[in-house]
Amino acid sequence: MMHYLLIAKDGKVQFSHYFTHVTPSARPALEARVVGKCQSADKEGCHFLEDGEHTLVFRWFGPCIFLVGADHQENELMVYEFLGLYVGALQRYFGKFSERHLLLSTDHLHMVLEEMVVDGELVESSIKNVLAPIQMLDAASSR
């Protein structure tokens, strides 16, 4: 299972979602450590790093780094692929996903993620199905 998903830019965490509980006081240190690790890794190199109990899987999208801390049992390539799926869903949802959305619409980032992953397990692999309820709720909310 996945434990957390972080999005960082220039070493600063812009978005974080924890699937399993991490005490708020422990988060900054964890984030700084894993983001630092992934940031310093070779971009062309391997995108999997070991971090104690977790395997870090990260993927660069433009200047942003998407990072998942997963169990060792998790299929790393699949997690890597999941990050692509997530960004794909965001692209579709926002029209064109950009840093502006990352900055200003963190709540929507959470909501999209929530439709895809619950309790660290993937629940939906189809972008269409992910977005359908969100768009419905968006429509209902704006009414």
Add this chain to the structure above:
Amino acid sequence: MTAERHLALKITHLLYSCSLLKNHTPTCLALAAKTSVSVLREDVSRDASAPPAAVSLVRHAHPAAIARRRKTVPRTVPNHASAAHRSSSPPCRKHTDDTTLADASPKLNYTAPQVTHSLGTMSSIKQVINDAVEKGKEVYEKVRQPNPIRLRDLIRQIRSAKTAAEERAVVNRECAYIRLTFREEDSVWRCRNVAKLLYIHMLGYPAHFGQMECLKLIASPRFTDKRIGYLGAMLLLDERQDVHLLITNSLKNDLNSSTQFVQGLALCTLGAIASPEMSRDLAGEVERLLKSSNAYIRKKAAVCALRIILKVPELMEMFLPATRSLLTEKNHGVLITGVTLITEMCRQSPDMLSHFKKIVPNLVRILKNLIMAGYSPEHDVQGVSDPFLQVKILKLLRLLGCGDSDASETMNDILAQVATNTESSKNVGNAILYETVLSIMDIKSESGLRVLAINILGRFLLNADKNIRYVALNTLLRVVHADNSAVQRHRSTILECLKDADISIRKRSMELCFALINGNNIRTMMKELLLFLEKAEPEFKATCSSKCVLAAERYAPNVRWHIDTLLKVVEAAGNHVPDDVVSSAIQLISESRSEHAYAVGELWRHLSVAQLEYQPVIQVATWCIGEFGDLLLNGQADVTVVESEVIEIYQKVLWSSQCTITTKEYALTSLMKLSARLAQEVESIQQVVSAFGSHLNIELQQRGIEYSQLFTRHNHMRGPLLERMPPFEGTRPGTEQNKEAITNGLDTSPDSQNLLNDLSPINNNSNSKIAKENNESNALLDLLGGMEPGNADTVVQAVTGNQPQQQQQQQIPPPITSKNTTPAASNVNADILDLLGGLDSTPVANNTISAPPPPPPPAQLPNNSNFVLDGLLNNSSFTPVTNSIITNNSTPTSSTLPLTNSVVPPELQQSSSMPGIKAYEKNGIKLDMTFEVHEALTTINMLATNTSQAQVTDFLFQAAVPKSLQLQMLNPSSTTMAPDTTLTQVIKVNNPNKVPLRMRIRLSWSANGSQIQDQGEISNFPPALWQ
């Protein structure tokens, strides 16, 4: 009426300005209130409908108040309470803060009665004012439209903060404001505020106070509120918090809602935060929803069920029927979650595992459909149909097929199909292949399939994509125990990966290499691994070196190879060697007797070229040279070493600032051991050791003092004490040599046996042992006389004057210091003598009896016995005697006293470590210098001692030499000295022309608050420095 209303507005305005002021300058407030009240009184009494003066005054006062506030609060956040006055005083809005506003409205009510009271009897006016205040209140309520800043604006504000402190300030202000609105039960903007709070929480600020608000939002009927409420609950709550129990009811309501999205939201949240209690309470609802006809609800219910069975495994039974039917679903979301749920159930209970064996055909069918199905845009990822589902199914198949040949049989075909049909040019394809390989290796698959799997991994290993290479290594690591020989085929590729630039790949391949090592390939593998170890990052070195040691332990073809390997490991890993590697290297050398000479020779080679910053190799080397130094020097070790070289290296180690205290401890003890192994350099060892008696480190100091005792008072014990260590425990106990040692012990007097058993000396190896004895009184003097280095030597000189050894002692150049000696044999404390007497008497007997062969000089034996008697009789007035016995079992002729005498001085002359001089002693400061000569370069180690009772600070030593010499002064170890402590400074002099060395020195220091300065010239340098 309009005029009245107008007035009311103005009054509100006025009072508001007052309240603004209030927080800053009470006098100002008082003034403003006074003025306005008097103006009002005037206006109202004249004509209530036309208050031009009041208005103008109020108008006048207002901008002033604003200006004042602008000055005092340069940066503020818009605030809702001020919004009450937006219409009347827009510029004010941005310049208020929470503390002011929190009591703005009470003030409104409070000030008004005061105003009316001050009017006293003017009841009509009072009436009017009261009316006005009422009106004002009404207006206040009407215009009150709390309009908090939007999330976006907050984010912008936070992002634009330039420093962390600025950001913190923005966040704190916003938090204070959000708290305030929460307190006011403002339900209109709760949603927005919670959203902001979530953002703040994500930045790492405390946001627990929003938990209750989330619950309120969840209870709200509006979608927007519910959404944010659930999101907040998911992010802010966890099962450790009590608030979270309160949410159960809301969840229950929403799970029963008629709207699927509300149900979906509730299920999502439940899946994320369910606690055991909550799981029990809501399991029924979840089970019902699991049977829902709506796919959206079913998939979410399945994930909730997963969470619930993780929290409360007993509830698993309950979900069983509904779970099975999940696999008949077409929707991929339901299938994915269903498979995940079944996987977890199988993992949790063996019953479930056997129960679900029968769904293998279903799974196979689903997988087959996925592979065979044509392009479906909904689930297509890079041309592969729903890889996520495929991977999940493969995972479950692995679990079901593990150890079950029937199930494995059923899935063989499909696995083969997946393995051959999946396109491996894309990442997703490889992800599926990766999972397939794992499944094939885990289940009882056909051998052909296994070959296929290993071949896939072989292909992966050659892939250009590092991610693929990584998973290949990872997989090989997982399957290496199942099929070692198959993995061995890829050994060369794996070894190549050790040289990869990528750290993850190197780490995995390192682990894999260790898993692949066996008796046949250990030599080649170790060669590669040592190369790797040399270049590896520090984080690898520790684990890699430990594993190398383990592997060598297990598969070493012979002892010599083993020793070689350990030495290479210690050397290659530099300072990152874990302590256990050092000790296992030492243990190995210690226990392999036949290789002692070889090991010590090798280690000498290492040590003589060692860079002093790498501690472990020095530690191993010094230990071994200390133990087996005799082998090194008598040529058995295949190197030619002279004793002086050894001492030189040790001095380098002992005085180097790069060496740690532990290394120095090793070296000091080793040097001490060498004093029993070397023939000629014992005096220089004594010098070095006793210098440590004043070392700053307490442990080294203690060793220094203890060891110098062994040169003086307990000299007779030194030989036996410094015997070789017995081979370390856990290895070959009771070997021949051990027995010999015991026999030796039995031969000797019964008294000595305890001692000998403890030390287990191996007497037949002590072929160049010099046992020198000194008088007891010397040792006592040392004990009593302080810790100055060289003290012992001096005493030796003083009291041995009339002894046979006189000649030898005098030929030895002066010791480091020539302190005033205390010829005090007579003032020896009888009690201490008593204490030590018992201890000493036995070894003396031992020494004379256990090592009998060389007949000692006839004059000495009687002395010895006298001495023993003296000690035993506790005679405090005995005269000091010094004995020297040189025992040498193997070559008695070479050990006679005259020979030793003639050899020692020339040896010392050749030595590059010169005798020291006392350069200066005045004003409570003593400077001692010792020298090392390397051709033209003389290194002077200066040891400054504070012999005064005052703290010396700002100690500065300056020196000048004749022009033909070059002088370099290194930094002193310190500039301050407490009483009786020392500091060191290294001075390097280049003397290419070999001219006599002279030095002018200037010293300055502060003691007792006064500055002391002195100059002098040193011209008593030993001529050996330039000859």
